[in-house]
Amino acid sequence: MKRSKIIVIILLSSVAFLGLKIHIDTIHRGKVPGSSIIYIPSGKYLKYATFGFPELGADLIYLWAIQYYSDYSIPDRFDYLDHIFSITAELDPRYVDPYHIGSLIAILEAKDLDLALKILERGFEKNPDQWLFPFLAGHYAQMYGNDFQRARSYYKQAMEIEGAPEFTERLYAHAAFKSSDYQTAWKDWLNIYENAPNERTKKIASNHLYNIKATIDKIELEKALNAYKEKFGHYPEDLFRLVQAGYIRNVPKDLDNNDYIYDPETGEITTKVIPWKR
Amino acid sequence: MKIKAIALNTFKEAIRDRILYLLLFFAAAALIFSRVLALLTVGDRVKIIMDVGLASLSLFGVLMAILMGTGLVYKEIDKKTIYTLLSKPIHRYQFLLGKFFGLLITLFVMLFLMCLIFMIIIFLHNFTIEWKMFIAFFFIFLEMVLVTAVALLFSCFSTPILSSIFTLSFFLIGRTSWGLETLIKKMPSGLGKITAQIIYTILPDLENLNYKTEVVHNLPIPVDLVLFSTLYGIAYSVFVLTLAILIFRRRDFI
Amino acid sequence: MKTALKIENLHKSFKTGFALKKKKILKGISINVEPGEIFGYLGPNGAGKTTTIKCILGLIFPEQGDIEILGYPYLSLKSKEKLGFLPENPYFYDYLNAEEFLDFYNRLYHIPSEQTKEKIRSLLELVGLEKAKDLQLRKFSKGMLQRIGLAQALINDPELVILDEPLGGLDPLGRKEMRDIIFQLKEKGKTVFLSSHILQDIEMICDKVAIIMDGQIVSQGKLQELISEKILFTEMIVSGIDKSDLEPLAEEITFQGDKTFIKVFREENIKDILALVQEKKGKLHSLLPRTPTLEDLFVGTVKKT
Numbered sequence: 001m002k003r004s005k006i007i008v009i010i011l012l013s014s015v016a017f018l019g020l021k022i023h024i025d026t027i028h029r030g031k032v033p034g035s036s037i038i039y040i041p042s043g044k045y046l047k048y049a050t051f052g053f054p055e056l057g058a059d060l061i062y063l064w065a066i067q068y069y070s071d072y073s074i075p076d077r078f079d080y081l082d083h084i085f086s087i088t089a090e091l092d093p094r095y096v097d098p099y100h101i102g103s104l105i106a107i108l109e110a111k112d113l114d115l116a117l118k119i120l121e122r123g124f125e126k127n128p129d130q131w132l133f134p135f136l137a138g139h140y141a142q143m144y145g146n147d148f149q150r151a152r153s154y155y156k157q158a159m160e161i162e163g164a165p166e167f168t169e170r171l172y173a174h175a176a177f178k179s180s181d182y183q184t185a186w187k188d189w190l191n192i193y194e195n196a197p198n199e200r201t202k203k204i205a206s207n208h209l210y211n212i213k214a215t216i217d218k219i220e221l222e223k224a225l226n227a228y229k230e231k232f233g234h235y236p237e238d239l240f241r242l243v244q245a246g247y248i249r250n251v252p253k254d255l256d257n258n259d260y261i262y263d264p265e266t267g268e269i270t271t272k273v274i275p276w277k278r
Numbered sequence: 279m280k281i282k283a284i285a286l287n288t289f290k291e292a293i294r295d296r297i298l299y300l301l302l303f304f305a306a307a308a309l310i311f312s313r314v315l316a317l318l319t320v321g322d323r324v325k326i327i328m329d330v331g332l333a334s335l336s337l338f339g340v341l342m343a344i345l346m347g348t349g350l351v352y353k354e355i356d357k358k359t360i361y362t363l364l365s366k367p368i369h370r371y372q373f374l375l376g377k378f379f380g381l382l383i384t385l386f387v388m389l390f391l392m393c394l395i396f397m398i399i400i401f402l403h404n405f406t407i408e409w410k411m412f413i414a415f416f417f418i419f420l421e422m423v424l425v426t427a428v429a430l431l432f433s434c435f436s437t438p439i440l441s442s443i444f445t446l447s448f449f450l451i452g453r454t455s456w457g458l459e460t461l462i463k464k465m466p467s468g469l470g471k472i473t474a475q476i477i478y479t480i481l482p483d484l485e486n487l488n489y490k491t492e493v494v495h496n497l498p499i500p501v502d503l504v505l506f507s508t509l510y511g512i513a514y515s516v517f518v519l520t521l522a523i524l525i526f527r528r529r530d531f532i
Numbered sequence: 533m534k535t536a537l538k539i540e541n542l543h544k545s546f547k548t549g550f551a552l553k554k555k556k557i558l559k560g561i562s563i564n565v566e567p568g569e570i571f572g573y574l575g576p577n578g579a580g581k582t583t584t585i586k587c588i589l590g591l592i593f594p595e596q597g598d599i600e601i602l603g604y605p606y607l608s609l610k611s612k613e614k615l616g617f618l619p620e621n622p623y624f625y626d627y628l629n630a631e632e633f634l635d636f637y638n639r640l641y642h643i644p645s646e647q648t649k650e651k652i653r654s655l656l657e658l659v660g661l662e663k664a665k666d667l668q669l670r671k672f673s674k675g676m677l678q679r680i681g682l683a684q685a686l687i688n689d690p691e692l693v694i695l696d697e698p699l700g701g702l703d704p705l706g707r708k709e710m711r712d713i714i715f716q717l718k719e720k721g722k723t724v725f726l727s728s729h730i731l732q733d734i735e736m737i738c739d740k741v742a743i744i745m746d747g748q749i750v751s752q753g754k755l756q757e758l759i760s761e762k763i764l765f766t767e768m769i770v771s772g773i774d775k776s777d778l779e780p781l782a783e784e785i786t787f788q789g790d791k792t793f794i795k796v797f798r799e800e801n802i803k804d805i806l807a808l809v810q811e812k813k814g815k816l817h818s819l820l821p822r823t824p825t826l827e828d829l830f831v832g833t834v835k836k837t
Contacts, residue, residue: 006527014517016509016516017513018480027502058352067460280640334807356703357623360591361589361617362619362624363617365589365694368640369609523620532589
């Protein structure tokens with residue numbers, strides 16, 4: 001066969017397959033990408049199939065999962081979120097990224113707080129040295145669920161791990177405050193104050209303590225003011241009237257031993273200074 | 279025709295190769311195992327049999343193509359049977375095409391046997407004949423055709439072991455090149471992206487020959503897609519074969 | 533009349549070794565084979581005999597030079613139509629039987645017809661394998677393989693037959709049969725080109741020879757012209773004569789048992805020795821005039837280069 005004829009066929013066929021490839025890519029194919037992964041019972045079985053390369057398997061599944069979840073055209077893609085990320089956990093429990101991304105997808109896209117926390121808990125269970133898992137879990141519980149008690153328990157877990165940032169304890173204490181458990185908050189902040197490693201922390205703790213006292217006092221005062229108003233129809237001129245009327249034993253002062261500012265018109269109690277700017 | 283004579287001769291020789299029957303045995307074992315696997319799953323059992331079954335057919339079919347194809351030309355050169363053959367009035371390309379078609383016939387027979395076992399297993403489970411499987415079978419065979427062409431190409435200038443590695447690499451690249459599409463979408467425009475797009479178009483895309491998902495999940499398969507995919511497989515195979523003919527033309531048989 | 537095989541100024545190098553050093557194998561080979569003759573191609577191992585043959589067949593491509601087979605350009609299909617080739621140490625598809633084997637090769641020439649079966653049968657008869665018609669090639673002995681190889685070389689009734697070491701590995705009977713077949717081919721008007729190490733056989737059957745050494749033709753021509761007819765010396769074996777009587781007449785005398793081996797260089801002395809034998813009532817066992825052989829030519833040429 002003549003050389004020129006062969007070259008022509010090579011060129012023609014290559015043009016053909018290149019052109020066809022470009023055209024075929026434009027045709028949409030119904031995708032059920034990775035559908036086969038759904039009915040593998042658990043990562044345990046998949047582990048055998050990886051022939052001693054479970055970490056590689058985890059990598060590949062994780063990479064695939066990212067593409068899968070990036071495809072917003074799949075409507076029910078969150079149904080197997082837990083399943084998929086449990087598989088990566090099973091194959092390579094020490095690979096931390098999937099836990100983080102899985103929980104992120106759960107909370108931001110699937111809007112499922114419990115699922116996100118479940119994934120983070122799993123991560124923490126397999127990696128007890130990774131404070132970031134309970135740390136993040138606390139944040140999620142707080143930010144997306146307003147569940148400060150739950151956040152607190154996470155923060156507690158986090159702060160006990162070596163390497164956790166030292167402000168974790170402050171988050172822990174503050175979560176108590178946010179869940180209106182002022183007694184506990186006071187205790188925790190006092191503990192932080194007394195064990196503060198530097199002046200700055202001490203200052204922060206004292207600000208918080210100030211704030212807690214102010215809050216407690218404010219609540220107590222407001223309770224009394226409202227009772228006074230009920231009885232007398234108006235707010236008292238000054239706070240001493242409350243003592244005289246017997247609603248409170250004495251007028252509380254703030255932590256700096258200053259008076260609270262009282263507005264007789266509105267019945268509002270404010271602190272003399274903003275706690276954070278003392 | 280001279281190509282036909284060589285093809286039939288190649289078929290007679292290839293069908294005797296024990297490797298084929300060893301792979302056939304493993305394929306059958308895998309198919310039976312899929313039936314066992316189906317018991318472990320929750321939900322639709324037939325899907326597991328179909329998925330594992332089609333994957334086995336595809337895998338073992340391609341293995342047969344690689345193992346047989348890489349030895350096709352090498353054996354003739356090594357055993358020097360090619361000397362008498364090329365002293366006859368035949369073109370070198372007729373020899374190559376004869377070997378190619380001979381192996382294709384052999385692979386067709388083996389695939390037919392495997393598909394038969396597969397259909398029987400499905401039938402025993404569902405008591406129906408799943409005709410849609412034939413589309414998957416057709417494209418599995420087309421994929422084997424392309425892989426055979428590549429194996430033949432490498433067999434023209436390389437030892438069986440190296441040829442097998444190269445052909446296997448071609449196959450793996452072909453099966454994963456679709457991932458490049460996602461990567462390209464995320465690249466910033468520029469020379470890098472254009473280069474990546476060119477490479478993506480040139481690389482074999484065996485996903486175009488993969489209809490297992492559609493078949494198993496009963497997704498619609500547009501006719502024009504089938505047509506173009508078939509043409510793609512054929513065009514790429516023609517390209518590879520002609521390349522082999524070009525390389526083989528002026529090769530010295532020391 | 534066209535030459536059966538014409539090779540002009542053939543050059544071929546190979547790249548060998550890791551550094552791909554160029555090694556020149558053929559350094560300008562020119563050969564002429566006339567139709568109807570048996571041509572012997574002779575040379576030590578590594579001289580380039582097989583390389584030359586592979587060039588002729590288009591298995592390797594020369595850098596320079598021209599080859600014509602039966603008047604056609606050597607790479608054309610037409611030149612192969614009337615060409616037959618038997619390689620050295622042939623190996624064939626061993627699962628085929630003899631008949632299927634020849635039938636396959638036949639298909640590469642023509643579409644089979646009713647005459648094909650008969651043609652195959654007579655060919656098997658020619659090479660003495662008619663009994664092995666249905667025997668698988670894997671069960672053939674070396675001699676049988678050689679013969680079936682010859683059969684496939686003749687399947688197309690070629691005008692030129694190229695044989696690479698056709699007598700190698702055959703027992704004496706096999707060699708005689710092969711020589712006979714080659715003579716038969718010549719009688720049918722075919723041209724035979726064979727390469728061989730076995731000088732005695734070449735001497736017996738070839739009309740023309742070419743000697744190749746280190747990639748070059750050092751000698752080419754009719755056998756008779758290359759080797760003169762002059763008698764070098766005469767070898768005689770006698771018994772019953774004393775050494776002292778023989779000494780003035782013969783140049784080399786050796787004794788073995790009761791026989792005396794003599795080399796006589798002068799022709800007159802032969803008569804005297806014969807007379808001596810008669811006189812002393814001795815015995816003449818053998819008288820053999822020694823002419824130069826191909827071996828002498830060969831060795832002499834080797835010594836020269």
